[in-house]
Amino acid sequence: MLSIENLHVNVGDKPILKGLNLQIKAGEVHAIMGPNGAGKSTLSHVLSGKSGYTVTAGNVTYQGENLLDLEPDERARKGVFLAFQYPVEIPGVSNIYLMKAALNAIRKHKGLPEVDAMDFLTLVKDKVKLLEMDEKFLYRSVNEGFSGGEKKRNEILQAAILEPSLCILDETDSGLDIDALKVVAAGVNSLRAEDRSFLMITHYQRLLDYIKPDIVHVLADGKIVKSGGPELALELEAKGYRWVEEQVA
Amino acid sequence: MSADQIISQYPAEYAKFADALPGQSVAWLRLLRQDAAQQFSAHGFPSLREEAWRYTNVSAIEKKLFSPATSTEIGAIDIDSLNQHLLADAWSVVLVDGHFSASLSMLDGVPDSVTVMNMANALEQKAELLESYFSQAVAAKEHGFVAFNTAWFSDGLFLHVPAKQVLTRPIQILHVVTQAGFMANTRDIIVLEESAEAKVLETFVGCEEAYCSAAVMEVSLAQNADLTLYKLQMEGEKAYHFGGTYVKQARDSRFTHHNFAFGGLLARNDIHTDLNQAAECDLNGLYLGVKRQHIDNHTRINHLQPHAISHELYKGVLNQRAKGVFQGRVLVAEQAQKTDSMMNNRNLLLSDDAEVDTKPQLEIYADDVKCAHGVTVGQLDEQSIFYLQSRCVDKQTARNMLTFAFANEMVEKIKLADLHDQVLEQLLIRFPQVGIQHNWL
Ligand SMILES: Nc1ncnc2c1ncn2[C@@H]1O[C@H](COP(=O)(O)OP(=O)(O)OP(=O)(O)O)[C@@H](O)[C@H]1O
Ligand SMILES: [Mg+2]
Numbered sequence: 253m254l255s256i257e258n259l260h261v262n263v264g265d266k267p268i269l270k271g272l273n274l275q276i277k278a279g280e281v282h283a284i285m286g287p288n289g290a291g292k293s294t295l296s297h298v299l300s301g302k303s304g305y306t307v308t309a310g311n312v313t314y315q316g317e318n319l320l321d322l323e324p325d326e327r328a329r330k331g332v333f334l335a336f337q338y339p340v341e342i343p344g345v346s347n348i349y350l351m352k353a354a355l356n357a358i359r360k361h362k363g364l365p366e367v368d369a370m371d372f373l374t375l376v377k378d379k380v381k382l383l384e385m386d387e388k389f390l391y392r393s394v395n396e397g398f399s400g401g402e403k404k405r406n407e408i409l410q411a412a413i414l415e416p417s418l419c420i421l422d423e424t425d426s427g428l429d430i431d432a433l434k435v436v437a438a439g440v441n442s443l444r445a446e447d448r449s450f451l452m453i454t455h456y457q458r459l460l461d462y463i464k465p466d467i468v469h470v471l472a473d474g475k476i477v478k479s480g481g482p483e484l485a486l487e488l489e490a491k492g493y494r495w496v497e498e499q500v501a
Numbered sequence: 502m503s504a505d506q507i508i509s510q511y512p513a514e515y516a517k518f519a520d521a522l523p524g525q526s527v528a529w530l531r532l533l534r535q536d537a538a539q540q541f542s543a544h545g546f547p548s549l550r551e552e553a554w555r556y557t558n559v560s561a562i563e564k565k566l567f568s569p570a571t572s573t574e575i576g577a578i579d580i581d582s583l584n585q586h587l588l589a590d591a592w593s594v595v596l597v598d599g600h601f602s603a604s605l606s607m608l609d610g611v612p613d614s615v616t617v618m619n620m621a622n623a624l625e626q627k628a629e630l631l632e633s634y635f636s637q638a639v640a641a642k643e644h645g646f647v648a649f650n651t652a653w654f655s656d657g658l659f660l661h662v663p664a665k666q667v668l669t670r671p672i673q674i675l676h677v678v679t680q681a682g683f684m685a686n687t688r689d690i691i692v693l694e695e696s697a698e699a700k701v702l703e704t705f706v707g708c709e710e711a712y713c714s715a716a717v718m719e720v721s722l723a724q725n726a727d728l729t730l731y732k733l734q735m736e737g738e739k740a741y742h743f744g745g746t747y748v749k750q751a752r753d754s755r756f757t758h759h760n761f762a763f764g765g766l767l768a769r770n771d772i773h774t775d776l777n778q779a780a781e782c783d784l785n786g787l788y789l790g791v792k793r794q795h796i797d798n799h800t801r802i803n804h805l806q807p808h809a810i811s812h813e814l815y816k817g818v819l820n821q822r823a824k825g826v827f828q829g830r831v832l833v834a835e836q837a838q839k840t841d842s843m844m845n846n847r848n849l850l851l852s853d854d855a856e857v858d859t860k861p862q863l864e865i866y867a868d869d870v871k872c873a874h875g876v877t878v879g880q881l882d883e884q885s886i887f888y889l890q891s892r893c894v895d896k897q898t899a900r901n902m903l904t905f906a907f908a909n910e911m912v913e914k915i916k917l918a919d920l921h922d923q924v925l926e927q928l929l930i931r932f933p934q935v936g937i938q939h940n941w942l
Contacts, residue, residue, distance in 0.1 A: 301890070302887050302891075325895045328892060334891050339888070414893070
């Protein structure tokens with residue numbers, strides 16, 4: 253599904269990612285943990301095509317294609333989805349309008365006709381229920397005036413509707429109380445499938461109690477410094493990142 | 502002769518048509534017209550040296566010498582295209598080249614107690630009533646356009662709504678200019694007596710050639726009266742437009758204005774209101790400029806008495822080489838304690854050559870007031886564009902969606918469904934709308 257080899261990324265003159273390697277197979281769930289400023293969000297932004305980053309070396313292959321050659325919207329239409337750490341508020345564009353625009357863009361890309369208006373409504377209402385949201389959120393401007401937790405739910409709602417192949421979750425669990433976390437996790441778990449992969453960035457082992465990862469990575473100073481099974485997350489929580497950094501050094 | 506003195510070619514040209522002007526038998530109006538003509542002869546159209554006109558150069562109007570249309574010349578108008586501008590459920594007064602057209606207007610079913618008639622007719626039937634409102638909200642000395650208008654207006658609307666009467670339908674004034682080189686000069690008077698309510702729409706359209714359309718409106722709102730005034734300015738691409746709306750608001754009255762400035766090569770709006778005790782005004786504006794359009798909005802809110810409220814939001818979207826101007830003045834008089842005033846002007850520049858001059862001015866002489874103002878001039882937000890792209894929307898459509906969303910906030914405020922749809926359509930026609938799905942909105 254996704255293969256990252258020796259990825260080096262700069263912001264301006266400052267190196268942020270310094271030779272990052274990561275392989276994700278179809279159907280796998282990978283978790284990335286790491287200290288603040290390690291470069292986790294940078295990785296998620298580079299994968300989804302945000303401008304302002306310079307790739308100085310390395311390759312990223314997604315479904316056999318050079319991902320870095322594609323515009324952000326092309327990547328999205330081909331199934332790369334980023335749930336933002338800090339979702340942007342877009343006054344004047346309703347949530348439901350954006351979801352319809354996004355879904356139809358994907359359908360067009362696949363050579364399918366526009367979604368039927370009634371079918372769309374049924375689909376959306378279904379997913380709104382899954383995420384235990386109020387239908388009112390559909391008609392409000394994207395993320396405008398949403399609480400932190402509501403924004404995170406809304407990101408997962410979009411994922412549930414767009415059914416991406418590679419789902420990157422950047423701290424979707426941060427700032428959620430336990431009830432909200434369970435709801436969001438249920439939303440993510442409902443999306444798990446053989447042909448869908450997840451890259452979950454998190455600071456908290458707690459998330460992994462609800463979404464079982466196949467592999468846990470530690471990202472520190474722009475590189476994956478350690479990988480292991482779910483038990484690595486527990487160990488990290490007990491011993492802190494220092495422990496890994498010392499091991500590597 | 503001092504350097505300031507202007508020799509305008511207009512007074513001589515317009516003197517030829519003086520006999521045909523309405524109300525020539527009304528003594529007070531004759532005097533007003535004479536004074537105004539003198540005023541204009543002395544000063545001409547406004548110059549860049551006047552503070553309120555420093556960003557807007559109207560000298561082309563002086564050079565071009567636009568002529569008045571006499572009502573007999575009215576010719577080619579496409580009735581179908583006119584009808585599309587008329588609201589379905591409104592009473593309408595249609596002014597073609599500055600003259601009332603009875604056959605195009607629709608005034609059936611207006612209650613007897615309400616006066617809706619064209620100004621020429623009103624000056625014959627209601628001259629005495631008109632006298633107490635004419636040149637009350639604005640005087641000829643305001644500036645050259647008002648002087649010119651007072652001296653040579655050819656027709657207009659007179660609306661009088663008696664106390665406690667609530668108009669069940671909106672009243673639409675449709676201004677049409679049909680021929681190159683014409684100038685339409687119209688004067689409207691709107692009077693709402695105590696606790697009366699009305700909704701009025703002014704629509705401006707015209708031909709594709711150069712012409713000038715100048716409309717001065719005076720509004721008098723008695724105690725607790727309520728007026729919502731919409732202005733939809735869709736003049737032709739080469740047109741010059743001046744619109745002045747001057748309002749006097751008595752105690753507890755409410756004035757809501759929605760000003761959509763879309764057309765014209767050069768367009769200027771003056772909106773002034775005087776607020777007495779606890780009166781309220783809500784001024785909304787949207788100006789869209791493309792190509793070399795120049796759109797100037799000049800608002801003045803006078804808080805004369807305590808407890809009055811003013812809210813103002815003007816938004817501009819400027820593309821290509823268009824230029825926008827916003828001058829918003831709020832004056833709070835010494836006795837106007839507990840004033841609540843908020844003024845905002847937000848601009849979106851879509852190209853490197855687009856430009857806006859924005860100048861909010863607060864003059865506060867009272868000490869216990871709540872006054873705020875804000876101005877922004879910016880481009881589309883890159884974070885928002887990326888967010889939309891990450892949701893499959895291509896970059897150009899993302900830009901269009903954000904531009905649309907910015908402007909649509911002002912369209913959403915329209916409470917007349919038919920008008921809302923008309924303005925929305927204009928917004929979609931005039932601005933990059935590729936990728937915006939009308940039927941999903
Ligand atoms: N636009 C930018 N300009 C300058 N520095 C930047 C920029 N974006 C990111 N950085 C820097 O890159 C480093 C990595 O940032 P990033 O946001 O990827 O960290 P993170 O691992 O996601 O941290 P957190 O856990 O706090 O979310 C930080 O030192 C950050 O300050
Ligand atoms: Mg981060």
